[in-house]
Amino acid sequence: MGEFELIRRFFAGADIARDGEGVVLGIGDDAAILRLPADEDLLVSVDTLVAGVHFPHAMSARDIGHRALAVNLSDLAAMGARPLWFTLALTLPSADADWLAGFCAGLAALARESGIALVGGDTTRGPLSITVQVHGAAPRGAALRRDGARAGEDLWVSGWPGLAALGLRAMQQGSAAPAEALAAFLAPRPRLALGTGLRGLASAAIDVSDGLLADAGHIAERSGVHLALEAAALPLAPALGAALGEAEARALCLGGGDDYELCFTAPPAHAESIRRLARRLALACTRIGRVEAGSGVSCAGAGMLRAGYQHFGEG
C-alpha cells in the first residue's frame, strides 16, 4: 500500500462530517449520489489554493484547512445559498501525519459549524495545492447574483474590510498586529447567515475577496450600473485607524483583500430590514454608497484610489 493510499484512509477515518441532508451515497464509490429538494436550485463553486500564492508558506496546517473551505463557503454566502456538500482534491508533496491532522482539524471544525458534508475527494502527490468545490441550495430563483443592482438602490458592506490586509501585512513584515486583524486574515468567517438572510432583501451581492472597490466593480459591470461609494461612510475598524492613520486605513478598507465580507445592493425601502438582520446576527452592516446610472465605481472624498488588489504573492 503506497503512502497515498494511507492518506486516503486517513481522510476516510477523519472526523469530517459525511452524513448530511440529501447524501444518498458519500465517499467510496465512483461518484457520490446526492438528492436536492425539488423546489431548490443547486449552487456550485470551486476555488484552488496554492501554497505561496494564496497563503504564506508559513501558515499553519489548521489555518490552511479552515481557509480552503472558508473561501468557498464565502461564495455560497454571496449567493444566499445554504451549504450542503463539498469535495476536496488535495495534492501533497509527502505524507506528513502532523500536517494532515492539523489540516483535517481546521477543515472539520468549519464543516461541522457550517453543516456541510464531505462527499468526495482525491488525494495526489505533488506540490501543495488544495481545490475545494462546494454545493449549496437556494429556493428556485432566489439566489443572489451580481447582475441585479438597479439605479437608486443603496450599496452596503458587512464587517470591517481592510482588517485582513492589515493582518497579512503584519505577518509578512513580522510585526505586531491587533488580534482581530490576524484573526480576519487567518480565520475568515464566511457570512452564510447574512447571505441567506439577504434573500428577498438584496438585489445583488458579491463576497469581498479581491478588495471592496474591485469586487464592487464586478457588481457594477454585471449589473450595468455605477456604484458611488462615500469615503466618509466607510466602516473603518478602530484597530485599522489606530495602526495606520485615517488615510491609509481607508485605502486598506477599499483596496485590501481576503476579508470575505459581503458587498451588496438593496432598495432603500429594505434598509430597516437589513439593519434588523444585522442586529440579529451581531454583524455590522454599513450603507457605504448608492447605485447610479453609468458604469464603474467611484469613491467621493477618498483621494487617489488604488484600483486593484493582488492576492498574497500574486503578480
Place this chain on the structure above:
Amino acid sequence: MGEFELIRRFFAGADIARDGEGVVLGIGDDAAILRLPADEDLLVSVDTLVAGVHFPHAMSARDIGHRALAVNLSDLAAMGARPLWFTLALTLPSADADWLAGFCAGLAALARESGIALVGGDTTRGPLSITVQVHGAAPRGAALRRDGARAGEDLWVSGWPGLAALGLRAMQQGSAAPAEALAAFLAPRPRLALGTGLRGLASAAIDVSDGLLADAGHIAERSGVHLALEAAALPLAPALGAALGEAEARALCLGGGDDYELCFTAPPAHAESIRRLARRLALACTRIGRVEAGSGVSCAGAGMLRAGYQHFGEG
C-alpha cells in the same frame, strides 16, 4: 491586468460548451446556478491530474485536455449517469498560448461530444495540475453502485483491457506500439452510453482505472462477495497478444490500468440483454467470471497474479 486574468479571459472566450440542460447561470458569478429535474439524483465526482504522476510530462496539451475530462466522465459512466455540468480548476506554471489552445481544444471536443457544459472554474499559478469535477444525473435510485453484486451473478468487462498499458509502455520506452494501444492510453473513451444502458441490467459497476483485478476487488469489497475470474474468458486484444505473447498479454489485461472500461456484475437472466446492448453500441462486452460467496478476487488459470497496479509514475 496580470497574466492569470488573461488566462481567465482566454477560457471565458474558448469554445467550450457553456449552455446546457439546467444551466440557469454559468461562469461569471460567485457560483453557478443549476437546476436538476425533480425526479433525478445528482452524481458528483472529482479527479486531479498532476503532470509526471498521472500523465507523462511529454503528453501533448490536447491529450491532457481530453484526459482530464475523460477520466471524470468515466466515473459518471460507471454510475450509469448522464453528464450535465463540469468545473475546471487549472494550475499552470505560466501562460503559454499554444499550450492553452491545445488543452482547450482537447477538452472542448470531448465536452461537446459528451453533452457536458463548463459552469465554473478557477485558474491559478503553480506547478501544472488539473482538477475536474463532473456532475451527472440518473433517475432517483437508478445509479449503478459498487455494492450491489450478489452471489450467482456474472462478471463482465467492456472493451480490451491492457491495451492502454501497452500504449503507455511503448511511450515510456520510446518503442513502437499498435495504433489502438496508443489511442487507448492517449485518448480513453468514457463508456457513457454503456453506463446508462446498463441501468436496470447491472447490479454493480466500476470503471477500470487501476487495473481489472484491482478494480474488481473494489466491487468485491463493497458488495461483500468473491469475484472468480477465468483466465480463458479474458478478452485479449489481438494486438496485445501479438506484441507480448499470451501470458504477458493476460497479465497486462488483469493488471494494466488507464483503460477506463467498465467492469460490472449482472444476473445471468440479463446476459442476452447485455449482449444486445453491446452490439448496438459496437462495443465488446465479455463475461469474464462469476460472483460467489466469499471475499476478494481470483483468476483460475492465470498463474501468478500481479495484485495491484500503480498509475504512471506513482510509487
